Amino acid sequence: MPLTISDAVIWQETGEGISLYHTETGDFHTLNDTGSKIWMLVASDGERDPIVAKLSDEFARNNAAIGRLIHLDVMEFLGSMIERGLIEEHLP
Known part of the structure; x- marks a missing residue:
């Protein structure tokens, strides 16, 4: 399913990473x-x-164990961002 950044989020790159503000x-x-x-x-x-x-x-560079860990970590991060309303998931 496609992901988008919520229209309610203002974000910018900073020296520390990306700063987000949920309006x-x-x-x-x-x-x-x-x-x-x-x-x-x-x-x-x-x-x-x-x-x-x-x-x-x-x-991961062809390391399957690290690849699986990356997959789990990305899914957890995206789930957290969706739950907080920062990222939206849309039906295709």
């Missing part, structure tokens, strides 16, 4: 390097599988 809840978040990479991939790709594939190519 409906008033919540602020700052993403670390890994979260920022995932966020940027959501902004550009909007699909779970390509996000996992790009991060696995960059970090």
Whole structure:
């Protein structure tokens, strides 16, 4: 299912990562390097599988165990962002 950044989120890249402000809840978040990479991939790709594939190519380097860990971590991060209303998942 396609992913998009919520229209209620204002975000920008900073020296510490990506800063997020949810205009409906008033919540602020700052993403670390890994979260920022995932966020940027959501902004550009909007699909779970390509996000996992790009991060696995960059970090796992054909190591299946690390690839599985990346998959789990990305799914957990995306689930958390969806739950908080920062990222939206749409039916195709």
